[in-house]
Amino acid sequence: xxxxxxxxxxxxxxxxxxxxxxxxxxxxxxxxxxxxxxxxxxxxxxxxxxxxxxxxxxxxxxxxxxxxxxxxxxxxxxxxxxxxxxxxxxxxxxxxxxxxxxxxxxxxxxxxxxxxxx
Amino acid sequence: xxxxxxxxxxxxxxxxxxxxxxxxxxxxxxxxxxxxxxxxxxxxxxxxxxxxxxxxxxxxxxxxxxxxxxxxxxxxxxxxxxxxxxxxxxxxxxxxxxxxxxxxxxxxxxxxxxxxxxxxxxxxxxxxxxxxxxxxxxxxxxxxxxxxxxxxxxxxxxxxxxxxxxxxxxxxxxxxxxxxxxxxxxxxxxxxxxxxxxxxxxxxxxxxxxxxxxxxxxxxxxxxxxxxxxxxxxxxxxxxxxxxxxxxxxxxxxxxxxxxxxxxxxxxxxxxxxxxxxxxxxxxxxxxxxxxxxxxxxxxxxxxxxxxxxxxxxxxxxxxxxxxxxxxxxxxxxxxxxxxxxxxxxxxxxxxxxxxxxxxxxxxxxxxxxxxxxxxxxxxxxxxxx
Numbered sequence: 475x476x477x478x479x480x481x482x483x484x485x486x487x488x489x490x491x492x493x494x495x496x497x498x499x500x501x502x503x504x505x506x507x508x509x510x511x512x513x514x515x516x517x518x519x520x521x522x523x524x525x526x527x528x529x530x531x532x533x534x535x536x537x538x539x540x541x542x543x544x545x546x547x548x549x550x551x552x553x554x555x556x557x558x559x560x561x562x563x564x565x566x567x568x569x570x571x572x573x574x575x576x577x578x579x580x581x582x583x584x585x586x587x588x589x590x591x592x
Numbered sequence: 593x594x595x596x597x598x599x600x601x602x603x604x605x606x607x608x609x610x611x612x613x614x615x616x617x618x619x620x621x622x623x624x625x626x627x628x629x630x631x632x633x634x635x636x637x638x639x640x641x642x643x644x645x646x647x648x649x650x651x652x653x654x655x656x657x658x659x660x661x662x663x664x665x666x667x668x669x670x671x672x673x674x675x676x677x678x679x680x681x682x683x684x685x686x687x688x689x690x691x692x693x694x695x696x697x698x699x700x701x702x703x704x705x706x707x708x709x710x711x712x713x714x715x716x717x718x719x720x721x722x723x724x725x726x727x728x729x730x731x732x733x734x735x736x737x738x739x740x741x742x743x744x745x746x747x748x749x750x751x752x753x754x755x756x757x758x759x760x761x762x763x764x765x766x767x768x769x770x771x772x773x774x775x776x777x778x779x780x781x782x783x784x785x786x787x788x789x790x791x792x793x794x795x796x797x798x799x800x801x802x803x804x805x806x807x808x809x810x811x812x813x814x815x816x817x818x819x820x821x822x823x824x825x826x827x828x829x830x831x832x833x834x835x836x837x838x839x840x841x842x843x844x845x846x847x848x849x850x851x852x853x854x855x856x857x858x859x860x861x862x863x864x865x866x867x868x869x870x871x872x873x874x875x876x877x878x879x880x881x882x883x884x885x886x887x888x889x890x891x892x893x894x895x896x897x898x899x900x901x902x903x904x905x906x907x908x909x910x911x912x913x914x915x916x917x918x919x920x921x922x923x924x925x926x927x928x929x930x931x932x933x934x935x936x937x938x939x940x941x942x943x944x945x946x947x948x949x950x951x952x953x954x955x956x957x958x959x960x961x962x963x964x965x966x967x968x969x970x971x972x973x974x975x976x977x978x
Contacts, residue, residue: 481905503931507937508899511975527975529898532905535973 477565480536488525534574596967599946606798643843663804664772665696667791672700674816691931709890717881724755743773747881748890757786776849799845863947864888870960895941906966
Protein backbone atom coordinates (compact mmCIF):
# COMPACT_ATOMS: atom_id res chain seq x y z
CA UNK A 475 0.00 0.00 0.00
CA UNK A 476 1.37 3.44 -0.88
CA UNK A 477 0.50 6.81 0.64
CA UNK A 478 -2.28 7.58 -1.84
CA UNK A 479 -3.94 4.18 -1.52
CA UNK A 480 -3.74 4.39 2.26
CA UNK A 481 -5.26 7.89 2.25
CA UNK A 482 -8.26 6.74 0.24
CA UNK A 483 -8.73 3.36 1.96
CA UNK A 484 -11.66 3.66 4.34
CA UNK A 485 -12.12 -0.08 4.99
CA UNK A 486 -11.13 0.10 8.64
CA UNK A 487 -12.84 3.34 9.54
CA UNK A 488 -15.04 2.75 12.59
CA UNK A 489 -18.69 2.40 11.75
CA UNK A 490 -21.49 1.73 14.21
CA UNK A 491 -21.41 -1.76 15.65
CA UNK A 492 -18.32 -2.93 13.77
CA UNK A 493 -16.65 -3.57 17.10
CA UNK A 494 -18.70 -4.11 20.22
CA UNK A 495 -17.40 -2.68 23.49
CA UNK A 496 -13.98 -1.55 22.24
CA UNK A 497 -11.20 0.13 24.17
CA UNK A 498 -11.24 3.71 22.89
CA UNK A 499 -8.24 6.00 23.00
CA UNK A 500 -8.06 9.49 21.52
CA UNK A 501 -4.92 11.53 20.94
CA UNK A 502 -5.07 15.22 20.10
CA UNK A 503 -2.27 17.31 18.72
CA UNK A 504 -1.65 20.39 20.84
CA UNK A 505 -0.17 22.46 18.02
CA UNK A 506 -3.07 22.08 15.57
CA UNK A 507 -6.55 20.65 15.40
CA UNK A 508 -5.54 17.13 14.32
CA UNK A 509 -6.68 14.07 16.19
CA UNK A 510 -6.78 10.30 16.01
CA UNK A 511 -9.23 8.00 17.75
CA UNK A 512 -8.53 4.28 17.96
CA UNK A 513 -11.13 1.61 18.74
CA UNK A 514 -9.58 -1.72 19.60
CA UNK A 515 -10.29 -5.04 21.20
CA UNK A 516 -8.86 -8.54 21.32
CA UNK A 517 -10.90 -11.27 19.63
CA UNK A 518 -11.39 -14.71 21.26
CA UNK A 519 -8.04 -15.82 19.78
CA UNK A 520 -6.29 -12.91 21.48
CA UNK A 521 -5.69 -11.07 18.22
CA UNK A 522 -6.23 -7.38 17.62
CA UNK A 523 -9.25 -5.90 15.93
CA UNK A 524 -8.77 -2.22 15.37
CA UNK A 525 -10.76 0.62 13.79
CA UNK A 526 -10.21 4.37 13.75
CA UNK A 527 -11.46 7.88 13.16
CA UNK A 528 -9.01 10.53 12.08
CA UNK A 529 -8.91 14.23 11.31
CA UNK A 530 -5.88 16.00 9.95
CA UNK A 531 -3.37 16.19 7.16
CA UNK A 532 -2.93 13.56 4.41
CA UNK A 533 0.17 12.17 6.12
CA UNK A 534 -1.66 11.49 9.38
CA UNK A 535 -4.56 9.89 7.51
CA UNK A 536 -2.29 7.73 5.37
CA UNK A 537 -0.01 6.52 8.16
CA UNK A 538 -2.98 5.76 10.44
CA UNK A 539 -4.72 3.80 7.71
CA UNK A 540 -1.55 1.89 6.80
CA UNK A 541 -0.49 0.96 10.33
CA UNK A 542 -3.98 -0.02 11.48
CA UNK A 543 -4.43 -2.17 8.40
CA UNK A 544 -1.22 -4.04 9.19
CA UNK A 545 -2.18 -4.53 12.84
CA UNK A 546 -5.34 -6.50 12.14
CA UNK A 547 -5.16 -9.96 13.65
CA UNK A 548 -1.78 -9.28 15.23
CA UNK A 549 -0.98 -10.14 18.84
CA UNK A 550 -0.09 -7.61 21.54
CA UNK A 551 3.51 -8.87 21.37
CA UNK A 552 3.58 -8.08 17.65
CA UNK A 553 2.10 -4.64 18.33
CA UNK A 554 4.87 -4.00 20.86
CA UNK A 555 7.55 -4.73 18.30
CA UNK A 556 5.99 -2.57 15.58
CA UNK A 557 8.41 0.00 14.19
CA UNK A 558 6.32 3.00 13.16
CA UNK A 559 9.34 4.79 11.75
CA UNK A 560 9.35 2.29 8.90
CA UNK A 561 5.92 3.55 7.86
CA UNK A 562 7.14 7.13 8.03
CA UNK A 563 9.67 6.18 5.37
CA UNK A 564 7.02 4.56 3.16
CA UNK A 565 4.83 7.65 3.14
CA UNK A 566 7.85 9.95 2.98
CA UNK A 567 6.78 11.83 6.12
CA UNK A 568 8.47 15.26 6.19
CA UNK A 569 10.55 16.05 9.28
CA UNK A 570 8.23 18.96 10.06
CA UNK A 571 5.37 16.49 10.44
CA UNK A 572 6.96 14.18 13.01
CA UNK A 573 4.17 15.04 15.47
CA UNK A 574 1.77 12.98 13.33
CA UNK A 575 3.88 9.94 14.09
CA UNK A 576 3.76 10.66 17.81
CA UNK A 577 -0.03 10.87 17.77
CA UNK A 578 -0.26 7.34 16.44
CA UNK A 579 2.59 6.04 18.56
CA UNK A 580 1.04 7.39 21.78
CA UNK A 581 -2.36 5.94 20.91
CA UNK A 582 -0.83 2.50 20.30
CA UNK A 583 1.12 2.65 23.58
CA UNK A 584 -2.14 3.32 25.41
CA UNK A 585 -3.62 0.24 23.72
CA UNK A 586 -0.71 -1.92 24.78
CA UNK A 587 -0.98 -0.68 28.39
CA UNK A 588 -4.72 -1.32 28.42
CA UNK A 589 -4.52 -4.87 27.08
CA UNK A 590 -1.57 -5.79 29.32
CA UNK A 591 -3.52 -4.67 32.34
CA UNK A 592 -6.09 -7.21 31.16
CA UNK B 593 -2.09 16.29 -16.19
CA UNK B 594 -4.21 17.98 -13.57
CA UNK B 595 -6.91 20.49 -14.43
CA UNK B 596 -5.67 23.92 -13.46
CA UNK B 597 -7.95 25.84 -11.11
CA UNK B 598 -5.51 28.22 -9.47
CA UNK B 599 -5.85 31.28 -11.70
CA UNK B 600 -5.37 33.71 -8.82
CA UNK B 601 -1.87 32.39 -8.36
CA UNK B 602 -0.89 32.66 -11.99
CA UNK B 603 -2.33 32.05 -15.47
CA UNK B 604 -1.10 30.08 -18.46
CA UNK B 605 0.30 32.30 -21.19
CA UNK B 606 -2.07 33.05 -24.06
CA UNK B 607 -1.02 31.52 -27.40
CA UNK B 608 -0.70 34.95 -29.00
CA UNK B 609 1.59 36.02 -26.15
CA UNK B 610 3.87 33.01 -26.65
CA UNK B 611 3.94 33.59 -30.40
CA UNK B 612 4.82 37.26 -29.98
CA UNK B 613 7.57 36.51 -27.45
CA UNK B 614 8.95 33.78 -29.66
CA UNK B 615 8.97 36.12 -32.64
CA UNK B 616 10.75 38.83 -30.65
CA UNK B 617 13.39 36.35 -29.51
CA UNK B 618 13.83 34.88 -33.00
CA UNK B 619 13.88 38.07 -35.02
CA UNK B 620 16.47 40.82 -35.06
CA UNK B 621 15.01 42.33 -31.92
CA UNK B 622 17.72 41.17 -29.56
CA UNK B 623 19.30 44.61 -29.40
CA UNK B 624 19.58 46.50 -26.14
CA UNK B 625 16.64 48.92 -26.14
CA UNK B 626 18.94 51.52 -24.58
CA UNK B 627 21.41 51.26 -27.52
CA UNK B 628 19.83 53.73 -29.88
CA UNK B 629 22.90 54.18 -32.09
CA UNK B 630 21.88 51.32 -34.38
CA UNK B 631 18.81 49.64 -35.79
CA UNK B 632 18.94 46.64 -33.43
CA UNK B 633 18.49 48.82 -30.39
CA UNK B 634 15.92 51.00 -32.13
CA UNK B 635 13.87 47.96 -33.12
CA UNK B 636 13.83 46.70 -29.53
CA UNK B 637 12.99 50.17 -28.25
CA UNK B 638 10.03 50.37 -30.65
CA UNK B 639 8.66 47.06 -29.37
CA UNK B 640 8.95 48.31 -25.82
CA UNK B 641 7.21 51.59 -26.56
CA UNK B 642 4.42 49.79 -28.40
CA UNK B 643 3.86 47.61 -25.34
CA UNK B 644 3.98 50.66 -23.08
CA UNK B 645 1.14 52.11 -25.14
CA UNK B 646 -0.87 48.89 -24.75
CA UNK B 647 -0.48 48.95 -20.96
CA UNK B 648 -1.30 52.66 -20.74
CA UNK B 649 -4.32 52.22 -23.00
CA UNK B 650 -5.81 49.50 -20.79
CA UNK B 651 -5.88 51.79 -17.73
CA UNK B 652 -6.43 55.15 -19.44
CA UNK B 653 -2.95 56.45 -18.58
CA UNK B 654 -0.33 58.23 -20.66
CA UNK B 655 2.44 55.99 -21.94
CA UNK B 656 5.10 58.07 -20.17
CA UNK B 657 3.40 57.25 -16.87
CA UNK B 658 4.31 53.54 -17.18
CA UNK B 659 7.58 52.24 -15.68
CA UNK B 660 8.58 48.62 -16.35
CA UNK B 661 9.44 46.42 -13.38
CA UNK B 662 9.93 42.70 -12.72
CA UNK B 663 6.36 42.31 -11.47
CA UNK B 664 3.81 43.60 -8.99
CA UNK B 665 5.99 42.82 -5.96
CA UNK B 666 8.74 45.11 -7.24
CA UNK B 667 6.15 47.69 -8.28
CA UNK B 668 4.73 47.74 -4.75
CA UNK B 669 8.21 48.20 -3.30
CA UNK B 670 9.02 50.97 -5.78
CA UNK B 671 5.71 52.75 -5.24
CA UNK B 672 5.98 52.85 -1.44
CA UNK B 673 9.70 53.00 -0.69
CA UNK B 674 10.59 54.87 -3.89
CA UNK B 675 7.90 57.49 -3.24
CA UNK B 676 9.03 57.96 0.35
CA UNK B 677 12.70 58.30 -0.60
CA UNK B 678 12.21 60.68 -3.51
CA UNK B 679 9.43 62.91 -2.31
CA UNK B 680 10.32 63.21 1.33
CA UNK B 681 13.93 61.99 1.60
CA UNK B 682 12.86 59.50 4.25
CA UNK B 683 11.34 62.07 6.60
CA UNK B 684 8.57 60.75 8.85
CA UNK B 685 5.15 60.55 7.20
CA UNK B 686 1.86 58.94 8.03
CA UNK B 687 1.24 55.85 5.93
CA UNK B 688 -1.98 53.86 5.89
CA UNK B 689 -2.66 50.43 4.45
CA UNK B 690 -4.99 47.54 5.20
CA UNK B 691 -4.84 44.06 6.69
CA UNK B 692 -5.87 42.70 3.29
CA UNK B 693 -2.69 43.63 1.46
CA UNK B 694 -0.11 41.42 -0.13
CA UNK B 695 3.08 40.96 1.89
CA UNK B 696 5.01 43.08 -0.60
CA UNK B 697 2.89 46.07 0.42
CA UNK B 698 2.88 45.29 4.13
CA UNK B 699 6.64 44.70 4.30
CA UNK B 700 7.40 47.80 2.20
CA UNK B 701 5.23 49.77 4.59
CA UNK B 702 7.06 48.27 7.54
CA UNK B 703 10.38 49.33 6.03
CA UNK B 704 9.27 52.98 5.89
CA UNK B 705 7.89 52.62 9.40
CA UNK B 706 11.33 51.45 10.51
CA UNK B 707 12.71 54.77 9.22
CA UNK B 708 10.44 56.65 11.62
CA UNK B 709 7.18 57.00 9.71
CA UNK B 710 3.87 56.20 11.32
CA UNK B 711 1.92 53.23 9.94
CA UNK B 712 -1.71 52.36 10.59
CA UNK B 713 -3.98 49.66 9.21
CA UNK B 714 -7.57 49.70 8.00
CA UNK B 715 -9.61 46.71 9.11
CA UNK B 716 -11.86 45.40 6.32
CA UNK B 717 -15.59 44.91 6.88
CA UNK B 718 -16.97 41.44 7.64
CA UNK B 719 -17.00 40.62 3.92
CA UNK B 720 -13.28 41.30 3.67
CA UNK B 721 -13.92 44.47 1.70
CA UNK B 722 -12.90 48.09 2.15
CA UNK B 723 -15.66 50.44 1.11
CA UNK B 724 -15.65 54.20 1.58
CA UNK B 725 -17.46 54.09 4.92
CA UNK B 726 -15.05 51.47 6.32
CA UNK B 727 -12.13 53.48 5.00
CA UNK B 728 -13.08 56.95 6.23
CA UNK B 729 -14.16 55.69 9.65
CA UNK B 730 -10.69 54.31 10.36
CA UNK B 731 -8.46 56.65 8.37
CA UNK B 732 -5.70 58.49 10.23
CA UNK B 733 -6.78 62.16 9.80
CA UNK B 734 -3.16 63.16 9.12
CA UNK B 735 -2.52 60.41 6.54
CA UNK B 736 -0.13 61.31 3.73
CA UNK B 737 -0.07 58.07 1.76
CA UNK B 738 -2.63 55.29 1.41
CA UNK B 739 -2.09 51.89 -0.21
CA UNK B 740 -5.12 49.71 -0.90
CA UNK B 741 -5.40 46.69 -3.16
CA UNK B 742 -8.14 46.48 -5.77
CA UNK B 743 -9.08 42.77 -5.81
CA UNK B 744 -8.01 40.64 -2.87
CA UNK B 745 -5.93 37.66 -3.95
CA UNK B 746 -7.40 35.28 -1.35
CA UNK B 747 -11.10 36.07 -1.38
CA UNK B 748 -11.70 38.01 -4.59
CA UNK B 749 -13.26 40.90 -2.61
CA UNK B 750 -13.31 44.06 -4.71
CA UNK B 751 -12.47 47.23 -2.80
CA UNK B 752 -14.17 50.50 -3.60
CA UNK B 753 -11.12 51.98 -5.31
CA UNK B 754 -12.94 54.73 -7.20
CA UNK B 755 -14.61 56.17 -4.09
CA UNK B 756 -11.46 55.84 -1.98
CA UNK B 757 -9.37 57.44 -4.73
CA UNK B 758 -11.67 60.42 -5.07
CA UNK B 759 -11.69 60.87 -1.28
CA UNK B 760 -7.88 60.76 -1.16
CA UNK B 761 -7.53 63.26 -4.03
CA UNK B 762 -9.92 65.65 -2.31
CA UNK B 763 -7.93 65.37 0.90
CA UNK B 764 -4.49 65.58 -0.76
CA UNK B 765 -3.51 62.04 0.17
CA UNK B 766 -1.33 60.06 -2.26
CA UNK B 767 -3.19 56.92 -3.29
CA UNK B 768 -1.43 53.70 -4.33
CA UNK B 769 -3.35 50.70 -5.67
CA UNK B 770 -2.04 47.16 -5.91
CA UNK B 771 -3.90 46.05 -9.03
CA UNK B 772 -2.05 42.75 -9.54
CA UNK B 773 -5.32 40.79 -9.42
CA UNK B 774 -7.58 43.29 -11.15
CA UNK B 775 -5.81 44.84 -14.10
CA UNK B 776 -7.03 43.25 -17.32
CA UNK B 777 -9.87 41.50 -15.47
CA UNK B 778 -12.11 44.38 -14.48
CA UNK B 779 -12.21 47.90 -15.81
CA UNK B 780 -9.72 50.42 -14.39
CA UNK B 781 -9.51 54.09 -15.27
CA UNK B 782 -6.67 55.69 -13.31
CA UNK B 783 -7.93 59.17 -14.15
CA UNK B 784 -11.53 58.61 -13.10
CA UNK B 785 -10.47 56.63 -10.01
CA UNK B 786 -7.95 59.33 -8.97
CA UNK B 787 -5.08 56.86 -8.65
CA UNK B 788 -1.56 58.22 -8.12
CA UNK B 789 0.45 55.00 -8.22
CA UNK B 790 -0.65 51.56 -9.39
CA UNK B 791 1.17 48.21 -9.44
CA UNK B 792 0.58 45.77 -12.28
CA UNK B 793 1.62 42.28 -13.20
CA UNK B 794 1.68 40.39 -16.51
CA UNK B 795 1.40 36.78 -15.41
CA UNK B 796 -1.99 37.16 -13.72
CA UNK B 797 -3.54 37.98 -17.12
CA UNK B 798 -2.06 35.32 -19.40
CA UNK B 799 1.26 37.12 -19.84
CA UNK B 800 4.78 36.05 -18.91
CA UNK B 801 6.23 35.92 -15.39
CA UNK B 802 9.06 38.25 -14.41
CA UNK B 803 7.59 41.45 -15.84
CA UNK B 804 5.20 44.07 -14.55
CA UNK B 805 4.78 47.80 -14.41
CA UNK B 806 4.16 50.73 -12.12
CA UNK B 807 1.82 53.55 -13.13
CA UNK B 808 3.14 56.85 -11.81
CA UNK B 809 0.72 59.72 -12.15
CA UNK B 810 2.68 62.45 -13.93
CA UNK B 811 0.76 65.32 -12.37
CA UNK B 812 0.41 64.23 -8.75
CA UNK B 813 3.58 62.18 -8.15
CA UNK B 814 5.88 62.69 -11.13
CA UNK B 815 8.81 60.61 -9.96
CA UNK B 816 9.92 57.96 -7.47
CA UNK B 817 13.47 57.13 -6.41
CA UNK B 818 14.93 54.09 -8.09
CA UNK B 819 15.55 51.16 -5.76
CA UNK B 820 17.88 49.57 -8.33
CA UNK B 821 20.67 51.87 -9.43
CA UNK B 822 23.26 51.81 -12.20
CA UNK B 823 22.01 52.38 -15.72
CA UNK B 824 19.37 55.04 -15.45
CA UNK B 825 16.78 53.22 -17.55
CA UNK B 826 13.12 54.13 -17.27
CA UNK B 827 13.98 57.81 -16.83
CA UNK B 828 16.17 56.98 -13.87
CA UNK B 829 13.41 55.28 -11.90
CA UNK B 830 14.32 51.65 -12.56
CA UNK B 831 17.79 50.70 -13.74
CA UNK B 832 18.49 47.51 -15.65
CA UNK B 833 18.37 46.41 -19.29
CA UNK B 834 14.76 45.92 -20.27
CA UNK B 835 13.65 42.37 -21.20
CA UNK B 836 12.18 43.10 -24.64
CA UNK B 837 10.51 39.72 -25.16
CA UNK B 838 8.79 39.76 -21.77
CA UNK B 839 7.59 43.32 -22.19
CA UNK B 840 6.30 42.44 -25.67
CA UNK B 841 4.42 39.52 -24.11
CA UNK B 842 2.91 41.79 -21.46
CA UNK B 843 1.78 44.23 -24.16
CA UNK B 844 -0.03 41.49 -26.08
CA UNK B 845 -1.56 40.05 -22.90
CA UNK B 846 -2.95 43.47 -21.97
CA UNK B 847 -4.26 44.10 -25.49
CA UNK B 848 -6.10 40.76 -25.48
CA UNK B 849 -7.47 41.41 -22.00
CA UNK B 850 -8.87 44.75 -23.11
CA UNK B 851 -10.59 43.08 -26.07
CA UNK B 852 -12.00 40.10 -24.14
CA UNK B 853 -12.63 41.55 -20.67
CA UNK B 854 -16.44 41.58 -20.92
CA UNK B 855 -16.78 38.05 -22.28
CA UNK B 856 -14.08 36.77 -19.87
CA UNK B 857 -15.92 38.01 -16.82
CA UNK B 858 -19.25 36.62 -18.03
CA UNK B 859 -17.66 33.23 -18.62
CA UNK B 860 -15.85 33.23 -15.27
CA UNK B 861 -19.05 34.18 -13.46
CA UNK B 862 -20.81 31.25 -15.12
CA UNK B 863 -18.01 28.95 -13.92
CA UNK B 864 -18.30 30.17 -10.34
CA UNK B 865 -22.09 29.98 -10.27
CA UNK B 866 -22.07 26.47 -11.74
CA UNK B 867 -19.54 25.36 -9.13
CA UNK B 868 -21.50 26.80 -6.21
CA UNK B 869 -24.75 25.35 -7.52
CA UNK B 870 -23.24 21.84 -7.60
CA UNK B 871 -21.76 22.27 -4.14
CA UNK B 872 -25.09 23.35 -2.67
CA UNK B 873 -26.10 19.74 -1.95
CA UNK B 874 -23.55 19.71 0.91
CA UNK B 875 -23.80 21.24 4.36
CA UNK B 876 -21.10 22.81 6.50
CA UNK B 877 -19.32 25.21 4.18
CA UNK B 878 -19.30 28.93 3.48
CA UNK B 879 -17.90 31.31 0.94
CA UNK B 880 -15.57 33.84 2.55
CA UNK B 881 -16.70 37.33 1.66
CA UNK B 882 -19.69 38.50 -0.28
CA UNK B 883 -20.48 36.94 -3.65
CA UNK B 884 -22.00 40.25 -4.75
CA UNK B 885 -18.84 42.26 -4.12
CA UNK B 886 -16.28 39.76 -5.34
CA UNK B 887 -14.44 39.04 -8.54
CA UNK B 888 -15.93 35.66 -9.62
CA UNK B 889 -12.57 34.22 -10.64
CA UNK B 890 -11.47 33.84 -7.01
CA UNK B 891 -13.51 31.67 -4.69
CA UNK B 892 -12.48 31.17 -1.07
CA UNK B 893 -14.45 28.42 0.66
CA UNK B 894 -14.17 27.30 4.29
CA UNK B 895 -15.04 23.83 5.55
CA UNK B 896 -14.59 24.45 9.24
CA UNK B 897 -14.73 20.74 10.11
CA UNK B 898 -12.08 19.68 7.60
CA UNK B 899 -8.41 20.12 6.86
CA UNK B 900 -7.68 21.98 3.63
CA UNK B 901 -4.44 20.10 3.03
CA UNK B 902 -6.36 16.84 2.96
CA UNK B 903 -9.09 18.30 0.77
CA UNK B 904 -6.49 19.40 -1.76
CA UNK B 905 -4.78 16.01 -1.58
CA UNK B 906 -8.10 14.30 -2.23
CA UNK B 907 -8.75 16.57 -5.23
CA UNK B 908 -6.09 14.59 -7.03
CA UNK B 909 -7.08 15.62 -10.58
CA UNK B 910 -7.25 19.34 -9.87
CA UNK B 911 -4.71 22.03 -9.06
CA UNK B 912 -6.23 24.20 -6.33
CA UNK B 913 -4.61 25.93 -3.37
CA UNK B 914 -4.96 26.45 0.34
CA UNK B 915 -4.63 30.21 0.42
CA UNK B 916 -2.64 32.70 -1.57
CA UNK B 917 0.28 31.14 -3.42
CA UNK B 918 2.69 33.38 -1.57
CA UNK B 919 1.59 32.16 1.83
CA UNK B 920 0.85 28.51 1.10
CA UNK B 921 4.60 27.75 1.25
CA UNK B 922 4.47 27.97 5.01
CA UNK B 923 1.99 27.15 7.73
CA UNK B 924 1.20 30.61 9.07
CA UNK B 925 -2.55 31.18 9.05
CA UNK B 926 -3.67 33.68 6.41
CA UNK B 927 -3.50 37.27 7.72
CA UNK B 928 -6.31 38.18 5.32
CA UNK B 929 -8.75 35.58 6.62
CA UNK B 930 -7.75 36.41 10.19
CA UNK B 931 -8.53 40.08 9.58
CA UNK B 932 -12.01 39.02 8.41
CA UNK B 933 -12.57 37.38 11.78
CA UNK B 934 -12.24 33.73 10.72
CA UNK B 935 -11.23 31.35 13.50
CA UNK B 936 -8.16 29.14 13.19
CA UNK B 937 -10.14 25.98 12.40
CA UNK B 938 -12.03 27.84 9.67
CA UNK B 939 -8.76 29.05 8.18
CA UNK B 940 -7.35 25.52 8.40
CA UNK B 941 -10.30 24.33 6.35
CA UNK B 942 -10.12 26.99 3.64
CA UNK B 943 -9.39 26.33 0.00
CA UNK B 944 -9.08 28.78 -2.88
CA UNK B 945 -10.37 27.92 -6.31
CA UNK B 946 -9.59 30.12 -9.29
CA UNK B 947 -11.42 30.15 -12.61
CA UNK B 948 -10.03 31.71 -15.75
CA UNK B 949 -10.48 32.36 -19.43
CA UNK B 950 -9.49 28.82 -20.36
CA UNK B 951 -11.58 27.01 -17.74
CA UNK B 952 -14.37 24.94 -19.30
CA UNK B 953 -17.75 24.34 -17.70
CA UNK B 954 -17.19 20.58 -17.84
CA UNK B 955 -13.96 21.05 -15.83
CA UNK B 956 -15.91 23.09 -13.29
CA UNK B 957 -18.53 20.38 -12.95
CA UNK B 958 -15.89 17.67 -12.58
CA UNK B 959 -14.09 19.72 -9.94
CA UNK B 960 -17.28 20.18 -7.94
CA UNK B 961 -18.04 16.46 -8.19
CA UNK B 962 -14.57 15.52 -6.99
CA UNK B 963 -14.70 18.05 -4.17
CA UNK B 964 -18.00 16.58 -2.98
CA UNK B 965 -16.46 13.08 -3.02
CA UNK B 966 -13.44 14.38 -1.10
CA UNK B 967 -15.62 15.98 1.56
CA UNK B 968 -17.71 12.84 1.98
CA UNK B 969 -14.53 10.73 2.32
CA UNK B 970 -12.95 13.05 4.91
CA UNK B 971 -16.14 13.33 6.96
CA UNK B 972 -16.45 9.55 6.86
CA UNK B 973 -12.89 9.29 8.22
CA UNK B 974 -13.92 11.55 11.10
CA UNK B 975 -17.04 9.54 11.82
CA UNK B 976 -19.26 12.49 10.87
CA UNK B 977 -22.35 12.54 8.69
CA UNK B 978 -21.31 13.59 5.17
